[in-house]
Structures are given as C-alpha cells and as structure tokens.
Amino acid sequence: MTAYLLKRLTIAIATLVLASMVVFAVLEILPGDPARLMLGMNASADQVDLLRNQMGLNAPLPWRYLHWAGGLLSLDFGRSYTYSVPVIDLVRERLAVSLPLALIALALSTIIAIPVGLFSASRRGRAGDTVAMGAAQLGVAVPNFWFALMLIYVFAVWLRLVPAGGFPGWGAGPWPALKSLLLPAVALALPQAAILARVTRSALIEVLNEDYIRTARAKGLPYRAVLWRHALRNAMIPVLTILGLQFAFLLAGTIIIENVFYLPGLGRLVFQAITQRDLIVVESVVMLLVAAVIAVNLLVDLSYAVVDPRLRSRQ
C-alpha cells in the first residue's frame, strides 16, 4: 500500500515538474516581446531594454525558469502586464467565482447521475432504463454552451427567474451570487451528469452479475440493501475515475461557460489573457489548472484504497 502511494505521489510530482517545463518553454518561444507590448510601438529601444531588465527578461533561460518555478511554489506568480497587479491577487479574486461554480457543478452532476445510474441498472432493459439512458445519450450530445444559451432563453429571458449573466460579487450576500451561478452550474453539470450516469449504470450492471451479489440476495437481503451496500460500493472505482477526469473537463468547461454568462472567473481571465498576450497570467493560471488536475487524479488514486479494502492489503 505505502509503495503504491509513494509511486503515485512520485509520478504526480514528476508530471507537475515536466508540465511546468512545457508551459514555460511554450510561452518562451512565442513571438512578441512583453516589454515592447507594454510600452507600445513608439517606445525607444533603450526604454524597452530598461523594462526588460526590470522584468528580469534578460537573464539566462534556466535561471528564469528556476526563478519562475520558485515563485510558483511560494505563490508569487509575478505581476500581470495588462492589469498591473500581482497575478496572485487576480487569481484569488477570480477563484472566488470559478471554484464555487465548478464545485456546485460537480455536486449537481453527482447528485443527478448516481441515482439515475442506480435506477437504470436495477431496471435494466425495462422502459424506465430505456427512457433514462435515452435522455443520457441525448445529454452527452449537447454542447454545454448551447445548453447554456437555451437555459438563458428560458429562465432569464422568458421567465425572468435568474439573471442572464454577470456576477454581483459575494459582498452583497451569498444569495444574489449563488443565483447568478445557478444557470452556469446547471449548464456545466448536465452533460457531465449524462456521462456519469452511463458509467455508473454499466459499472453497476457488471457488479450485479457477480456471484457475491447472488449470495447476498440468496441469504435474504432486500434488493435495495444489496444495491446500495454491495453493488454501489463495488462499482465506485470506475465512477471515481470518471469523476476525476470530469474535474478537468469542468475546469476547461468554465472557460466557455464563463464567457457565455460574462462571469469574472478564472476561465474568462485566462481566455482574455491569451488574447491580450498577458503571458504571466496565462502561465500562472495554466499551471494552477494543471496542478489541480494532477492533484485531483492523485486524490482519485488514493480514494481507490479507501473504497476498496482489497487494494489496501495488497503488497
């Protein structure tokens, strides 16, 4: 068990270091001088050189990488070229929108998908299963940003229940803020829920064919108890794997969804930073997202051991 954990941890750290090198290298070879970009076309060569020195852009490459990576570790991401504030402040401010959004979406998707998967698996081949899986098949095919547009049309334009976009900030109390995150979260969650429901169903059906399920039924356990206690727990590994993968999808999905709803989140920040060539912001946010994905995958690996005691005793 310890060996397994150590191996996963080493791989996670190595992946993170490699990823940081890739991000640094890609943004390094890009055309365009950030100092010239900041000062504008009319700046003299001397002025540009002075600013390059101030920004540390003239230092040798490995030194700049180490400086940058060390900064990331101590949460000093540098200053944004376009906003002229420390990147960490921008990230913190934007994370207050994106993190709740992603978490609400993940929770919604799980709350919808697991019961639907259970329902379908226990009524396999019957009308309820066919309807639920038909809906899931449709849900997988719907692009989340189009779904978002339809939600805006129905709930914001037509029924006027929620705002069509924008974010009032958490300062005005949690309710207005949550209200404006509701539609984006639903738009993000439903396509993911469709995938998760399908995975839950097929994992459950595989488990329900096992001998120990028959034994549990034969000894007189009610079907519901077998389903929840025995089947669901054993079907959790593929479900957890997909949940971990979906976290990465959700993070990337926020880029489009935040643009649809004009939410001042991390996704919109990175999208604007890319188009404005604000490289320090881009590399910081990308590294943050990559680190989050790696951390979540590591957590999923660890959770296998929690869910499945057989993995704990092995090795």
Next chain:
Amino acid sequence: MTLHIDIPEETFASILAKAFRNTAFVAGFVITLLVLAMAIISYVWTPYDVTKLVISDKTQAPSMAHWFGTDHFGRDILSMVMVGARNSIAVALVAVGIGMGAGVPLGAFAAARGGLVDEALMRLNDLVFAFPALLSAIMITAIFGPGAVNAIIAIGIFNIPVFARVARAGALAIWPREFILAARAAGKSSTQISIEHVLPNIATLLLVQGTIQFALGILAEAGLSYLGLGAQPPMPSWGRMLFDAQTRMVVASWMAIFPGMAIVVTVLGLNLLGDGIADILDPKSRRQR
C-alpha cells in the same frame, strides 16, 4: 484431454444481419449518413448563397421560403447549417486521423516493446492528460492564430494519447495469445506481428474509439469557433453561428436553436453509431447492455 468449443463462424453477412437488428446502429448510421449527405450536397447546392447578404431579409422567422429563418445579415440559416456541417466534419475527421495516425503506432510500439519504453510513453501520456484539452486547444489556436487548420491541429494533438492508450491496452491483451507465439516462432519481427496480427485484432476497438473522438471533435470545434478561434467568417461554422445568435436571441431565437440542434443531432448520431458497432462486434459489451 481435448476441449471442443463450437465457435459460430462470423461471416460478413451474419454481422450485417446483426447490424440491421441493432436499433442504435441503424439509428446512428442513418443520422450520420444524412449529416454527411447534407455536407456533400452543400458543395453543389444550397437553398441560398451563404456569402450573399440580403439586409432586407434580416432576422426573418422560419417560413416556407426560409425553413430555419434568416440571420442578422439576411442569410438563410438552413444553407449556413449545411455549409457548417462541412467544416465541422472536416475538422473532426482530420483530427481523428491525426490521433490515430500518431497514437496507434505509439501505443502498439509501447505494447510490443514493454519495459522502459512502455513506461516512458505512458508517462508522456499522463503529461498530456494533465492539461485540460480544451484549455490547451484554446491556447494553441489563440497563439498560432484562429482558423480551421489550427483548430484541427489543436484537437488532433489531444486525440493522440487517447488512441495510444486504447491501442496499447488492446495490443497488450493480444500479445500473450497463442497465434502471436506461433508468429514469433515463424520468425516474424515484432513490427511485422504488430501490423499483421495485432492491428487487425484491435481494429474494432479503434473504430469505436474513432467514432467517440469524432463526436468529441465536433463538440470541441463548435466550442472553439464559438470563442472565435475556429473557422473564420465568411465560412459559416456552427459554433460561430451560436456566438452571433447569443445577443440576438430575444428577437431571433431560431438563430440559436437550429445550429445547436445540428450539433446535437450529429454528435448523437455518431455516439449511437459507436455504441452500435461496439454492441455488434463485442459480445461482452452486449451482455452488459
């Protein structure tokens, strides 16, 4: 002791007969064929010219003259959806080609070699998977300039590790089999074995994954062109049409409804087709469904 197992011979005709009894396959096949036909017909004929702006006809509701209505420039939405299909299919299909072309040899090579080569290639895979694909695609298209070609490259790159993983997993299951041993005894190299014996046996897996990635590619292309990073105007694309529709939804909801439906129907068709193929050719998955 001999063990006799009757294996019914799978002829092409018997597979075909099974295919026509599979609802998912038939539905997926018909939908995919219709979308393909729509894209091909758009080369020779569309109800209206999509490059001609008729401002006097702008934002007209669906009617006999314009089945799907018109957009803010008076262009016929049905015609734009037809031409957009071309763009979506081309981008997603070439991206699948890139993924298969690079991913399958990599995966097969990793499985054939094993050991350190395998480990290194799989860790490289992990590295690519750590980058949220859409975020990286946005970076690639934003940095190298928006356009259909860069969208293809951005989506294609992230198809490579997917196919590498599927090919490797499939190949690993084939390598311990007896007929591989026989081929080795006959003196064939591992490259020859991979091409002649492993590939034909994992073709189904790759075909199913191909339809899934095709569908995902269409969704990704729509997302990129919605953000303005895909095909550029005047070439119509489904994602771009939805972007144009967003601010005009109150007065012209059809501008948002029809391009979105086109995406949903196409992706649905491909997913059904993939499910159907998996059902027909893999008895294990059929048992589970």
